[in-house]
Amino acid sequence: MNAQALIDVARTLVSDDRGLLAMDESNPTCNKRFAEAMIAQTQESRRAYSELLVTAPGLGKYISGAILYDETIRQRTQDGVLFTDVLAAEGIVVGIKVDVGAKSMAGHPGERITEGLDGLGERLAQYHRQGARFAKWRAVLALGAGRPSRGCMEANAQALARYAALCQEAGLVPVVEPELLMDGDHALDLCGAATEDILWTVFDQFRIQGVALEGLILKTNMVLPGLACPRQPTPDEAADATAACLRRVVPAAVAGIAFLSGGQSGELASARLNALNARSRSRLPWPLTFSFARALQTPALKIWGGARANVPAAQQALLHRARCNRAARRGEYDAAMDRG
């Protein structure tokens, strides 16, 4: 492992007020989104959509890294150029999702454990040869009666730490994603307490497994109430709850924190990221950025609808959200950017 090379990549991922484009939906998830938008669920539609995303003109101004899926990392544009080469030419670091999904966890009804450690070392070496310099692994935790349980948190945290150690050994920066879902009607403070507990468990495992904090990115949820909670916070309230939680648990050595969007609208995700940076940027040790899928892609997917003629308009919609989020990193996003 070249520790300095890892640190350099991790710093690049959070540099210049840019963030990550998560475009690593598994085929089933991608097909589900396509079905909702009445788009054909074929390998060619998935390829065409990924081409639309990676060839959006000037994407590298806002996006530092793109997270691909196993199918996508091998794909090419219609003109025969590998997506990985298109991204590299834009100054965008290639990332790859390497977990194989969250499965029902034995002995823990309603909870899930993320799988994919078997053979991971060899897969990482292959992805590195294909140009990937960072990876992603997502653990999913739900909030409810007795959940997340200690058993679920510890098993997922250990898997995240082993994944992170394997990545660093293979020369890839691990993006470590423990996601507490927004499903439910729980209040903001419950999400804060559970997120804190999860992150404590994850960082404890990093220490046990010898993960280098300087060479990783934490991808986590913002502290927010459940989507069905009647009392929704202002962006400032959400930002303060999130900053308080992270300050208690995340070591200063971590290279950066990139938030997932988790089902928030694009506008809300930008407003909350903006409030975080506007209120806390100078008082927190890590850059706070975005690693959104839905909050970057949803308008673009709707506009595209599977039609080639809509590609330029869809790309503009993607670039608009990317621009809003770069502004949010600077604390300069204004809802007016999303009006008109």
Ligand code: 13P
């Ligand atoms: P969302 O931003 O849609 O939550 O997706 C982020 C992600 O990468 C999930 O693993």
